[in-house]
Amino acid sequence: MEKVSVIVPVFNAGEFLRQCLDSILNQTYSNLELILVNDGSTDGSAAVCEEYRQKDKRVRLVHKKLGGGGVGAARNTALPLISGDYVLFVDNDDWLEENHIEFLYQSLKESDSDIAVANFTEFFQDRGTFGFHMSSEDYFRKVYTPQEWFKMQYDGHFSFSQCFTVPWAKLYKAQLFENIVYPEDEKVEDDYTTWKIYLMADRIVYSNSGIYFHRKSSTSVTKTVDQTYVFPLRSIEERVAILGLIGFDISEELRAYRWRLQLHKDSFLEAGRMQDYHKCLQKLAILEKWL
Structure with a gap:
């Protein structure tokens, strides 16, 4: 089994952090390393990170001082540390279906692709309800060239535009990140970066299945910034x-x-x-x- 490097930037994740980390470490695909970059958390998240580092040898932990550049800087800190063949990102308040990594890995290998992409399911924290973009009847898998993939990015079906832009719910070959740098001075960094990684790929396989759980609340970045x-x-x-x-x-x-x-x-x-x-x-x- 090839190794997957999972990167989680952590900042004041609070009560949601354990669910996130458990969902990663309990994956059906077990050959992984979990790189946690604690960006100066002050709510006890640092202690949770330390706890998981001590109880699972697959966990690696970096502590950064507060105000060290946000999520972009955390990803930039983690990328030079990866030892895996593949890279996967998870936000610190989200969680994964238990076969998330295995599903993406198999779809990537079976299609001989460089990036495997899946869709996501929303969880609205304030209401305690899920938002589903698709049903089982909507499932499909398709391989795209980068040119074909970019034609899809503004498609409104299945919340595809957001799926295209975000860094998570994707398994990437690690080599694609050579010279990739996330902005450290922007409130939202993925719109500047994810598309560049696509351009370094030759084949992108997409599966229309919501196997990533994305938590949304009134304090989410996209809800609080202009x-x-x-x-x-x-x-x-x-x-x-x-x-x-x-x-x-x-x-x-x-x-x-x-x-x-x-x-x-x-x-x-x-x-x-x-x-x-x-x-x-x-x-x-x-x-x-x-x-």
């Missing part, structure tokens, strides 16, 4: 540039870029950031004239 941080301009401008240079169809990217420009324009106007507001107007005017 939507301009969730849908940043800089990341999509970089994506349009690179995809255009390598010959991908960027028509969907340009539509998404226009939408983000409108979002930022309205946000900047409301905040009184008039220079940024006019920059958005200028870019929209250029697109309107030439496209």
Whole structure:
């Protein structure tokens, strides 16, 4: 069995951390290492991490000081430490179906792919209810080239757009992360990074099965930060540039870029950031004239 390196950034995970860690260490696929990066937790999460390190030799632990760059910095800290053949990310308040890793590993090997992707199931913490994006009748598995995969990213079915962007619910060949760096100065970092890893792959296998449980609450990052941080301009401008240079169809990217420009324009106007507001107007005017 090849080894899987599971990376979990930890920051004040509270009562949810044990469920997360247990779901990883009790996987049906057991040849794994669990790399915990504690980013200065002050709520007892550090002690829980230490407890799990002491009772399971597969657990490796790094403690960082508070304010060390957030989730992006935690991932950057963990990646040079991996000894596995594959990489898998889990958020510290989420949890996995018990065969999550085995399922992804088998789908990757059977399809000779570089990345195996699954969908997810939401758990709304404040209501104590689950949100299902699909039923058993919706299951399918398909192998994509990167060009085909990027055509899917704005598909609204099965919450696919979020599935495309997030780093979790995916098993990656470790070699894909050479020179990958997560931003450490952004409130939401995945929109800047996940798509670059796809471009380093040759084959991506997707299984429409919700085997990752993603917890959502009123304090979740995407609920508490401005939507301009969730849908940043800089990341999509970089994506349009690179995809255009390598010959991908960027028509969907340009539509998404226009939408983000409108979002930022309205946000900047409301905040009184008039220079940024006019920059958005200028870019929209250029697109309107030439496209």
